[in-house]
Amino acid sequence: MSWATVDFGIGRIISLLENETLLLSGVHGEIEKMKKELLIMKSFLEDSNKHGGNGSTTTTTTQLFKTFVANTRDLAYQVEDIIDEFVYHIHVYRSCKNLWRAFHFPRYMWARHCIACKLGVVNVLIQSISDSMRRYSRLKNCQSSSPPIDDGSAKWVNNISESCLFFSENSLVGIDAAKRKLTGWLVSQETQRIVVSVVGMGGSGKTTLSATIFKSQSVRKHFESYAWVTVSKSYVIEDVFRTMIKEFYKEADTQIPPELYSLSYRELVATLVEYLKSKRYIVVLDDVWTTDLWREISIALPDGICGSRVMVTTRSNNVASFSYGVGSRKHEIELLKEDEAWLLFCNKAFSGCLEQCRRQNLEVMARKLLERCQGLPLAIASLGSMMSTRTLESEWKTVYNSLNWELNNNLELKVVRSILLVSFNDLPYPLKQCFLYCTLFPANYRMKRKRLVRMWMAQRFVEPIRGVKPEEVADRYLNELVYRNMLQVILWNPFGRPKVFKMHDVIREIALSVSKGERFCDIYKNGNDGDDDEETTEDCCTRHLCIQREMRPGTIRSTNLHTLLVCTKNSIELPSSLKLLRALDLEESAISKLPDCLVTLFNLKYLNVSKTQVKELPRNFHRLINLETLNTKHSKIEELPPGISKLRKLRHLITFRCNYGQDPTWNYVLGTRVSPDVCQLKDLQVMDCFNAEAELIKNLGNMTQLTRISLVMVKREHGNDLCKSLNKIKRLRFLSLTSIHEEETLEIDGLEATASIEKLFLAGKLERVPSWFHDLQNLTYLGLRGSQLQEKAIGYIQELPKLVWLSFYNAFMGPRLCFAQGFQSLKIMDIVQMQHLTQVVIEDGAMTELQKLYIRACRGLESVPKGIENLANLQELHLSHVSDQLVDRIRGAGSVDRSRVKHIPAIKHRFTTDKGSFYVSLSS
Numbered sequence: 039m040s041w042a043t044v045d046f047g048i049g050r051i052i053s054l055l056e057n058e059t060l061l062l063s064g065v066h067g068e069i070e071k072m073k074k075e076l077l078i079m080k081s082f083l084e085d086s087n088k089h090g091g092n093g094s095t096t097t098t099t100t101q102l103f104k105t106f107v108a109n110t111r112d113l114a115y116q117v118e119d120i121i122d123e124f125v126y127h128i129h130v131y132r133s134c135k136n137l138w139r140a141f142h143f144p145r146y147m148w149a150r151h152c153i154a155c156k157l158g159v160v161n162v163l164i165q166s167i168s169d170s171m172r173r174y175s176r177l178k179n180c181q182s183s184s185p186p187i188d189d190g191s192a193k194w195v196n197n198i199s200e201s202c203l204f205f206s207e208n209s210l211v212g213i214d215a216a217k218r219k220l221t222g223w224l225v226s227q228e229t230q231r232i233v234v235s236v237v238g239m240g241g242s243g244k245t246t247l248s249a250t251i252f253k254s255q256s257v258r259k260h261f262e263s264y265a266w267v268t269v270s271k272s273y274v275i276e277d278v279f280r281t282m283i284k285e286f287y288k289e290a291d292t293q294i295p296p297e298l299y300s301l302s303y304r305e306l307v308a309t310l311v312e313y314l315k316s317k318r319y320i321v322v323l324d325d326v327w328t329t330d331l332w333r334e335i336s337i338a339l340p341d342g343i344c345g346s347r348v349m350v351t352t353r354s355n356n357v358a359s360f361s362y363g364v365g366s367r368k369h370e371i372e373l374l375k376e377d378e379a380w381l382l383f384c385n386k387a388f389s390g391c392l393e394q395c396r397r398q399n400l401e402v403m404a405r406k407l408l409e410r411c412q413g414l415p416l417a418i419a420s421l422g423s424m425m426s427t428r429t430l431e432s433e434w435k436t437v438y439n440s441l442n443w444e445l446n447n448n449l450e451l452k453v454v455r456s457i458l459l460v461s462f463n464d465l466p467y468p469l470k471q472c473f474l475y476c477t478l479f480p481a482n483y484r485m486k487r488k489r490l491v492r493m494w495m496a497q498r499f500v501e502p503i504r505g506v507k508p509e510e511v512a513d514r515y516l517n518e519l520v521y522r523n524m525l526q527v528i529l530w531n532p533f534g535r536p537k538v539f540k541m542h543d544v545i546r547e548i549a550l551s552v553s554k555g556e557r558f559c560d561i562y563k564n565g566n567d568g569d570d571d572e573e574t575t576e577d578c579c580t581r582h583l584c585i586q587r588e589m590r591p592g593t594i595r596s597t598n599l600h601t602l603l604v605c606t607k608n609s610i611e612l613p614s615s616l617k618l619l620r621a622l623d624l625e626e627s628a629i630s631k632l633p634d635c636l637v638t639l640f641n642l643k644y645l646n647v648s649k650t651q652v653k654e655l656p657r658n659f660h661r662l663i664n665l666e667t668l669n670t671k672h673s674k675i676e677e678l679p680p681g682i683s684k685l686r687k688l689r690h691l692i693t694f695r696c697n698y699g700q701d702p703t704w705n706y707v708l709g710t711r712v713s714p715d716v717c718q719l720k721d722l723q724v725m726d727c728f729n730a731e732a733e734l735i736k737n738l739g740n741m742t743q744l745t746r747i748s749l750v751m752v753k754r755e756h757g758n759d760l761c762k763s764l765n766k767i768k769r770l771r772f773l774s775l776t777s778i779h780e781e782e783t784l785e786i787d788g789l790e791a792t793a794s795i796e797k798l799f800l801a802g803k804l805e806r807v808p809s810w811f812h813d814l815q816n817l818t819y820l821g822l823r824g825s826q827l828q829e830k831a832i833g834y835i836q837e838l839p840k841l842v843w844l845s846f847y848n849a850f851m852g853p854r855l856c857f858a859q860g861f862q863s864l865k866i867m868d869i870v871q872m873q874h875l876t877q878v879v880i881e882d883g884a885m886t887e888l889q890k891l892y893i894r895a896c897r898g899l900e901s902v903p904k905g906i907e908n909l910a911n912l913q914e915l916h917l918s919h920v921s922d923q924l925v926d927r928i929r930g931a932g933s934v935d936r937s938r939v940k941h942i943p944a945i946k947h948r949f950t951t952d953k954g955s956f957y958v959s960l961s962s
Contacts, residue, residue, distance in 0.1 A: 112579075115598065210246065210250060216369065217247065217250060217254075221256060221257060224260070227345070229345050231342070231346045231348065232347050234347060234348070235349075235350045235352060235358035236351045236352070236369050237371065238353070239414070239461070242414060245325065252264070257320065260318070261319055263290065264286070265285035266322045266324065269325055275331075280299065286319075316342075317344060323335070323351070325353075327357070327464060329360045353522060354523070379418055386426060387426050398429055403438060407438050407441075411543075416454055417544045420453055421454075424444075445547050458544070462549065462552065464522075469518060471499045473524055473549065474552065475558075475559065477559050479603070485525075485540065489625075491509055493601070495643070496621040500515070516536070525539045526541070533796075533843075554580075559583070560582070560584075561583070579598070581599065583601065585602070588608035600641075602621070604629075610624075610628065616639060621644040621645075624646060629652060630652060631652065637658040637659060640663065644666060645665060649671070651674055655679050659678075660679070662685060663686070666689045667692075668688065668691055670692065670693045671693065675693065678716075682716050683713070683718040685719065686721070688719050690722075691724060693709075694707065695727075709749065717741055723746065724745065725741070725747050726746055726772075729751045730756055739762065741767070744769070747773055748774040749776070752777050752778060753782060754777075754784075757784070757788070764789055771795060772797045773798050780803070783803045784802035784803065784804060786800075790810065794816060798817060800823070800825065801822075801823035801824055803825065804825045807834040811834045811838075817838050818840050820835060820838075820844050822845070823847035824849065826850075827851070829856060836861055843866040848872060851874055852874065853875060853877065854877045855878050856878075859883060863887060865889045865890065866889065867888060869894070870892070870893075871894070875898055876899060876900065878899065880904065885909065886908075890912075890914045891909075892918070893915075893917050893918070894916075894917075895918065901923070902915070902924065902939060906938055906939060914942070915939065917945070917948070918949075944961055946959055
């Protein structure tokens with residue numbers, strides 16, 4: 039982490055100083071002087087890093103380097119705050135009309151003078167640090183030493199990995215099924231070379247599993263030559279080849295060539311090709327970090343017809359999913375199930391004797407401690423071994439309450455921290471920031487993709503890429519963290535996109551300690567669990583803070599916070615000292631009124647008051663000129679304040695609310711009132727969801743960057759202007775239109791710009807199916823409600839090639855709904871509130887990929903769809919508020935239609951009685 043932080047510290051300051059606004063504002067003299075000195079410092083460190091690597095870094099050098107890291111990091115923070123403040127003053131001055139500029143000019147000049155003085159002080163500090171480093175390098179010849187690695191050397195981590203080759207198979211737990219699967223791939227009769235990838239997070243047991251298979255007799259007797267190679271992150275390909283040759287010769291009991299270490303790259307490749315060309319070999323490449331290795335090494339591994347195999351273990355899904363040829367296979371390591379984890383823990387902590395655990399009254403605490411490991415084998419085994427020497431319940435409670443400290447300070451858990459930190463240290467710096475930022479959320483918190491993306495953007499973690507939206511770059515970051523097994527996907531949307539993420543608890547604890555050390559993130563949490571997290575808010579230097587308990591007055595002392603995330607439902611009081619705040623997230627908190635001082639947070643880019651009792655935004659809300667995201671979803675805010683058009687940087691405007699009042703049947707989604715001048719926001723991407731008004735609809739087309747639009751209260755008379763406006767928006771991916779009442783027609787035949795639409799929801803009467811339905815070639819979701827269509831309308835949508843989810847809410851008037859063909863990509867279908875429906879037919883060959891079928895509030899339907907027996911991929915059938923006849927026909931083994939649904943793994947029935955709503959299973 040240290041080298042990456044220094045690189046960030048200096049690099050970040052340089053990029054900040056290149057801000058065009060600053061260069062044009064009369065302080066470029068101080069800026070140029072600062073940049074010159076910083077570039078010299080950066081070059082010095084790069085040289086030190088390149089010429090080091092002999093592992094001889096002394097304790098003195100380490101401490102000096104850590105001091106330098108802390109100083110440059112603090113300087114980066116300081117410069118960032120100075121520039122944020124100055125850019126604000128520049129904006130205020132330039133936004134004044136000419137008459138007022140003269141009045142504000144003295145104030146602007148004074149601000150510029152103050153900024154120049156502050157930058158001058160920073161320059162002196164930079165010069166002082168630089169002089170110290172030069173002086174030390176002359177005295178200690180610092181160029182010969184490398185910057186320290188945070189937790190032990192890479193060699194030590196490699197030794198830990200290779201020790202798996204010597205584990206007793208009897209000590210391993212939960213590997214039998216995976217071992218059978220992988221062994222089957224390795225000893226199969228396929229003659230071409232096959233690459234088998236085993237992927238999982240650090241400490242998940244992939245190396246242990248692979249080592250067990252590699253040395254098993256069933257594998258050994260199948261191959262003629264064997265080699266196990268542990269690949270370091272900074273491997274040299276010639277050394278990898280030499281290791282392979284030594285392994286092959288050793289296994290064959292052949293003398294290693296004495297000239298091996300003098301052979302060139304070409305000679306090493308020739309030696310391997312000659313030795314392996316007629317042999318059936320197996321090579322295990324352990325802990326591979328990039329696909330570059332395969333590009334370099336594959337030339338030396340003959341791809342003949344002998345049935346050779348290459349096994350790759352990796353933490354990266356990018357590596358595991360790489361195209362190694364026609365014979366590629368991938369196995370993803372699963373974390374241990376509860377019973378397997380308990381068995382492994384007992385083996386380590388109690389020598390397999392559960393009676394000892396019970397006799398010492400430790401089982402309750404042992405299971406609570408085990409929960410923190412969340413099935414990670416390395417953490418379970420290491421923690422179990424450490425606890426084997428502790429016999430008192432009080433000792434176990436102490437460890438449980440201070441697990442964060444134990445992971446970072448206890449030598450017995452060093453292996454867990456070191457192996458997991460290797461994954462972290464391999465991240466590029468932008469991903470390091472994004473990953474550490476995730477530690478703000480509580481343990482096991484379900485982090486939503488869009489929320490993370492928008493908060494990262496607000497913190498400037500997302501690097502600008504020409505021609506690519508920052509939202510798309512941030513999405514790439516998220517995917518990369520998932521591919522590297524740093525974040526876990528716990529929910530995918532029906533379209534195959536990750537939606538909700540969590541961080542493994544052990545990884546989070548280690549990342550949180552790194553984050554605190556960098557003064558990056560901190561947590562103020564419940565004090566009754568014994569952790570020390572709550573103490574650190576006394577430190578006024580953290581940049582990002584999460585409140586997880588009731589805030590006392592004066593809790594937040596830091597004046598340079600960039601994020602305040604509130605994850606408590608206790609009462610809170612926002613301080614007025616957070617002038618540099620960029621992200622304020624109050625989702626589900628107990629706040630009911632935003633303070634007026636909110637509008638002074640000139641740096642605020644992200645504001646989330648969703649699921650709160652807030653009823654209105656401050657009157658001068660338009661002063662938040664840097665705001666990019668405003669989320670009032672499911673709050674009490676019914677109208678946005680005037681002047682919203684002045685927030686020219688706004689990109690995401692989310693105001694969706696549900697109606698829980700007297701008339702939920704049609705107007706169950708409520709829009710928010712907003713001034714029509716909102717259409718002046720040229721950068722707006724998301725507009726969800728607003729009341730349709732004539733002037734707003736006419737000007738909607740001015741916002742050509744919109745990708746998501748949701749409007750309610752749409753009238754028939756809006757149709758012509760609505761279509762004209764929407765036709766100007768070429769990037770629209772999500773469109774939702776709801777008419778003012780159930781009998782009001784949606785007049786949308788004139789819509790033409792539909793090629794980009796991926797999700798479409800139409801609530802309102804359609805006199806006919808719009809002709810442009812045929813053009814929805816990218817549509818993945820279609821929802822129709824109250825459309826009053828006839829059965830022939832199915833023909834307009836059955837051939838849509840990418841349609842995955844289809845929802846009919848009282849959309850058809852006829853008694854019979856027939857799906858004769860098509861729907862080849864459909865996986866989910868909802869049939870809801872079809873009052874006239876008596877029969878559903880799914881003919882053979884239609885919707886063959888369907889996985890989930892929901893039938894709700896269709897009382898006239900007396901049997902399951904005809905042809906349901908042909909849906910071989912159907913996994914779930916959900917019935918809700920349907921007729922008793924329908925349920926009786928499939929309930930129990932002897933029922934009339936039981937044979938037609940017996941292939942469906944999950945059949946659930948929901949019904950309501952005077953005692954409440956209930957779910958029952960009809961599967962068995």
